[in-house]
Amino acid sequence: MKFFVDTAEIDAIAELNELGIVDGVTTNPSLIKKSGRDILEVTREIADLVDGPVSAEVVATEADAMIAEGRKLATIAENIAIKLPLTWDGLKACKTLSSEGHMINVTLCFSANQALLAAKAGATFISPFIGRLDDINLDGMQLIADIRQIYDNYGFETEILAASIRTVNHVSEAARIGADVMTAPPEVIRKLAQHPLTDKGLDQFLKDAEAAGIRIV
Ligand code: G3P
Secondary structure, three states, X not given: OEEEEEOOOHHHHHHHHOOOOOOEEEOOHHHHHHHOOOHHHHHHHHHHHOOOOEEEEOOOOOHHHHHHHHHHHHOOOOOEEEEEEOOHHHHHHHHHHHHOOOEEEEEEEOOHHHHHHHHHOOOOEEEEEHHHHHHOOOOXXXXXXXXXXXXXXXXXXXXXXXXXXXXXXXXXXXXXXOOOEEEEOHHHHHHOOOOHHHHXXXXXXXXXXXXXXXXOO
């Protein structure tokens, strides 16, 4: 499973990148707003830092304008994935921009039929939003499973990018189902390493090491 970081915070990306676990980055207008940075400037910095795809989202709603914005975002760096919303116009823009050879991340996906359309329109990534479905008492993880089955039935190569991940369980469940990629905020990725039994066990080992006078270097 590829790990993307869902943030526009350079320091957080750099810290995780040092571990070699960052396969890409996803941003959206809300994350750009939170960073307080200019979209073109911060996206360029992120794309310099990370080798994998960096998703940058258009803000136009009409296909021609989305295409123009997408082409501009793609000039930032070779690893830009143009992020388009799953609307009819977004699908039109997806078809045009993917035919030009750009990576496309179709976002705000909340149904299997939407994911099917995005794959047919040439999306590189489809981003089903798990947490936002859970928020309204629907089953976000079931959507990941449905899309996995549909894409496998027909051999679609569009990668399933599990998004709107809020918990560590979302990560392991999406991995179990076979999502190709997950994108999560840095704090969720850091929590993946945590387990209370690890802390408890280490505490005991350190006490015993001290009592035994173990020194290694
Ligand atoms: O990047 C899109 C997505 O991951 C948003 O997550 O938590 O705002 O629903 P959230």
